[in-house]
Amino acid sequence: MALALNEALGLGLSRVEAAREAHVAEIECKTGLGTVLAGLSGGFGVIAKAGGPGIGETSKFEHGTDFKAVCLHFGPISTKEALSNPELRRRINELGGRYVDELRKEASVELFLRLSRSFAEHVGLITPRIRGVLEKTDKSGFMCSMAMFGETVFSLVEEEESQKLASLLREAAPGYEVFIDSIDDEGARLLHI
Structure with missing residues (x-):
């Protein structure tokens, strides 16, 4: 949603900046602790280092396309x-x-x-x-x-x-x-x- 709002309102935030705002909201509203980072990264993996987009890190696993x-x-x-x-x-x-x-x-x-x-x-x-x-x-x-x-x-x-x-x-x-x-x-x- 942060990406869509950024686009619709012409805020000019980068993908990571918009996602950081969503991460702050998920922490403040207690709707997640890493959901935004995982969704931004995509793929199959784990959060390897806690933190929002641009700070936290994910570790993706090879899974094959099937x-x-x-x-x-x-x-x-x-x-x-x-x-x-x-x-x-x-x-x-x-x-x-x-x-x-x-x-x-x-x-x-x-x-x-x-x-x-x-x-x-x-x-x-x-x-x-x-x-x-x-x-x-x-x-x-x-x-x-x-x-x-x-x-x-x-x-x-x-x-x-x-x-x-x-x-x-x-x-x-x-x-x-x-x-x-x-x-x-x-x-x-x-x-x-």
């Missing part, structure tokens, strides 16, 4: 409430840095999904609906995790497996939408149509 993100979304979990909870922040900080270090040493989709799941379990936000879906995907051989923050199940799978996982998620949660998408390596930008 991987798809498959997501089932039940509803939101308030990021503001989560980030305002000292006990939850403590649990996040206990593993977050260590897992980022592990992923920077051995960047793979499989390790990312395994650590993401371990992190979600440790943080303790997995709802009964998410737990039920995860049990079904585990039994079917799909490694899935929970998005932080949202009542959302996700995985990264090879393109030929994406429809199979999507069908399993639809079966596990009738009436909820399942999304399949590619990984965008370019990051946030304005598209002029």
Whole structure:
């Protein structure tokens, strides 16, 4: 949105400057701690150094073009409430840095999904609906995790497996939408149509 507002209002900010403003807003409003940086960078990876655009750093992983993100979304979990909870922040900080270090040493989709799941379990936000879906995907051989923050199940799978996982998620949660998408390596930008 910051990029679009910059363009619409003729503010003349660079892409990074506009994103920095969005980062300040996400911190002040407690809607994220690195969402803007990750979205600006694009791709598949981790935040390697905390900070907003132009200060923080991301570490991107090679993933090949055949991987798809498959997501089932039940509803939101308030990021503001989560980030305002000292006990939850403590649990996040206990593993977050260590897992980022592990992923920077051995960047793979499989390790990312395994650590993401371990992190979600440790943080303790997995709802009964998410737990039920995860049990079904585990039994079917799909490694899935929970998005932080949202009542959302996700995985990264090879393109030929994406429809199979999507069908399993639809079966596990009738009436909820399942999304399949590619990984965008370019990051946030304005598209002029």
